[in-house]
Amino acid sequence: MQNLTRLKTFIQEFTRLVDRIGDDEQAIFVSGKSLLQDLVLHDDWLPEDFAKADLNRYQQYLLHCDPLERFSIASFVWGPGQCTPIHDHTVWGMVGVMRGGELCEEFCVDDSTGLIVAEGKHLLEIGGVDLVSPQVGDIHRVSNSFNDQVSISIHIYGANIGIVNRHTYDLDTGNKQLFVSGYSNPSLPNVWG
Numbered sequence: 001m002q003n004l005t006r007l008k009t010f011i012q013e014f015t016r017l018v019d020r021i022g023d024d025e026q027a028i029f030v031s032g033k034s035l036l037q038d039l040v041l042h043d044d045w046l047p048e049d050f051a052k053a054d055l056n057r058y059q060q061y062l063l064h065c066d067p068l069e070r071f072s073i074a075s076f077v078w079g080p081g082q083c084t085p086i087h088d089h090t091v092w093g094m095v096g097v098m099r100g101g102e103l104c105e106e107f108c109v110d111d112s113t114g115l116i117v118a119e120g121k122h123l124l125e126i127g128g129v130d131l132v133s134p135q136v137g138d139i140h141r142v143s144n145s146f147n148d149q150v151s152i153s154i155h156i157y158g159a160n161i162g163i164v165n166r167h168t169y170d171l172d173t174g175n176k177q178l179f180v181s182g183y184s185n186p187s188l189p190n191v192w193g
Helices: 004-021 025-040
Strands: 059-065 072-078 093-099 101-109 116-125 129-132 139-144 151-157 166-169 176-179
Touching (some): 004 025, 004 059, 025 129, 025 151, 072 139, 093 116, 101 151, 116 129
Antiparallel strands (some): 059 072, 072 151, 093 129, 093 151, 101 116, 166 176
16 A cells, blocks of 8 residues: 555645745755655655556656646656656756666757757666756756666656646757647546545
């Protein structure tokens, strides 16, 4: 049985955090990172319907959206070897790995050429938390670091990320294309029942 109380408590604590500090990105990162890390270090709460991999592409399941859309929480489920295109977020975000691992490749736009330039990469393992935003670095490509198992990460964004206008980037040309990610699920987990 899933410990949905853990998710409910996280939602309440994060709501109180945003109520207290507003949209101060740095303060959200400082206080919110430890809340997210504590959540992903406990793998007893995510309902199976929000942990299912798809053979064709990674899944983005909405777990909660603040009624004022100040933040949203989603589980990302990566099948073996699956990855995102190079993309941005346009809002702050935190990514915490709960199962498996993720490879994050960071990019930036070269102002003189308009091309996408690789800045580095790092591995996120269970309990690791990554930060993204236009202020700290917002363009990346994420992939499951395993070719033989599913990986799951929990993401928190400073908006209802499924409806935000974002961009994918072509590595060869630097062209960016508008996209809206949406969500993979038609319903939410019932943390209140």
